[in-house]
Structures are given as C-alpha cells and as structure tokens.
Amino acid sequence: MFANVGDELVIEGHRVGEPRRAGMVEEVRGDNGGPPYLVRWDDTGRSTLLFPGADCRIEHLAGATTRKDS
Amino acid sequence: MKISDFALREPVVIGGDATVAETAVLMRKSGVGSVIVLDGHTPVGIVTDRDMVTRGVAEHYPSDGRIDGLMSTGLIAIDADRDLDDLVHVFRDHAIRRIPIVDHDRVVGIVSLDDVMVFATDELSSVAKVLAGQIMFPHAGDEAKAPVPAA
Numbered sequence: 001m002f003a004n005v006g007d008e009l010v011i012e013g014h015r016v017g018e019p020r021r022a023g024m025v026e027e028v029r030g031d032n033g034g035p036p037y038l039v040r041w042d043d044t045g046r047s048t049l050l051f052p053g054a055d056c057r058i059e060h061l062a063g064a065t066t067r068k069d070s
Numbered sequence: 071m072k073i074s075d076f077a078l079r080e081p082v083v084i085g086g087d088a089t090v091a092e093t094a095v096l097m098r099k100s101g102v103g104s105v106i107v108l109d110g111h112t113p114v115g116i117v118t119d120r121d122m123v124t125r126g127v128a129e130h131y132p133s134d135g136r137i138d139g140l141m142s143t144g145l146i147a148i149d150a151d152r153d154l155d156d157l158v159h160v161f162r163d164h165a166i167r168r169i170p171i172v173d174h175d176r177v178v179g180i181v182s183l184d185d186v187m188v189f190a191t192d193e194l195s196s197v198a199k200v201l202a203g204q205i206m207f208p209h210a211g212d213e214a215k216a217p218v219p220a221a
Contacts, residue, residue, distance in 0.1 A: 030175055035112070036147065041163070048147075048163070048164065049147040050145070054143060056144055
C-alpha cells in the first residue's frame with residue numbers, strides 16, 4: 001500500500017448498517033509511502049495511527065505530497 | 071501521564087503464516103487472550119481468543135489453517151509518548167479493547183481497556199484514601215494555636 005500526505009483513506013463497512021470510515025492521511029511513517037499512517041478521521045476529528053488491512057483503500061488526491069516523517 | 075509510564079506490557083506476536091493451533095499454544099504459554107500478527111516486522115492484524123472461537127471453531131476453520139485468515143485487520147495503534155486521555159479517546163472512537171503501542175513503526179507493547187480500568191481504580195483508591203483521612207480527621211490543621219501574650 002502506498003499513500004501520500006493529504007490522500008484520503010477509506011474503510012468500507014463490512015456489515016449492513018456499518019458505516020464506511022474515511023479520513024485524511026496526515027503522516028506516512030513507512031518507507032516509500034508505506035504504512036503505518038497517521039489518519040485524521042472525518043467522523044471524530046481526531047487522529048490515530050493505522051496499520052491498514054486489505055479492506056482499506058487509498059484515494060490519491062491531487063496536491064497530496066509524499067513525506068516520510070521521522 | 072504518558073502511556074509508557076503506566077502500561078507497557080510486552081506484546082505477544084506471531085507470523086501470519088503460523089497455524090491456528092500454533093497461535094493457540096502461544097496464547098496458552100503466554101497467558102494472553104490476543105496476539106499481534108506480523109508480516110516481517112510490520113503488524114498486519116490482531117487475533118483474539120474470541121476470533122479463534124467465532125471465526126475458527128464456529129466456521130469450521132481448520133486448526134492447521136493460517137492465522138492471518140482469522141485475524142482482524144486494520145490495526146489501530148498509539149504512540150508510546152501519547153497520554154492517557156489520548157488513549158481513552160482511541161478506545162472510545164474505535165470501539166476496541168486492545169491497542170498496540172508503537173515506537174515509530176515498531177510495536178513495543180500492548181494496552182487493554184482492562185489495564186486502563188485497573189489503573190483508574192488504583193487512582194480512585196488513592197483519592198478515596200485522602201478523602202477518608204479528611205473525613206476521619208476533619209480540620210486537622212485547624213487546631214487552636216497557643217495564644218500569643220499581649221505585648
């Protein structure tokens with residue numbers, strides 16, 4: 001998985017009624033855009049660190065920049 | 071207070087290619103109910119004793135099947151230098167009971183909601199002792215001082 005700072009990260013709901021979760025990638029900690037990612041979630045407005053699973057997708061947005069924070 | 075100050079239990083980890091049976095044995099040996107699944111050094115999921123029952127036994131998943139077929143993915147983690155309030159927010163926002171603690175991108179510990187409850191109970195107990203002391207010995211600092219003779 002590859003992400004840039006500013007990309008949107010989306011996790012679709014697995015069950016009926018379970019909402020999708022989305023947030024913005026604030027920080028990319030892995031090498032070459034890899035996880036983990038610090039994500040600011042749209043629904044809570046707070047950031048958490050995520051090691052994404054296969055059910056997660058990245059939507060690359062124009063203007064997003066690759067950055068590896070240390 | 072930082073998370074690392076009160077809860078930094080060693081994480082129990084296993085490779086994603088381990089079998090369900092091997093994971094169960096590791097849980098028994100380590101006395102834990104959850105194991106973090108790694109791909110190399112990178113965490114890719116977590117499997118709990120409940121997962122073993124509801125996704126394994128109940129679904130007739132073979133005991134020699136890979137554990138990464140049972141694990142929960144999308145691992146929410148927290149930095150060791152974050153504070154207790156941050157930790158409580160993560161538990162609340164994501165409806166999870168265990169959170170890996172990371173240093174950069176490496177898992178260095180795990181904290182459970184139970185750990186927080188035990189810590190909070192200890193803190194409350196300390197406050198209760200102070201309160202009990204004040205109730206039993208009220209106005210301990212208000213004793214009359216010896217009168218100072220008038221000049």
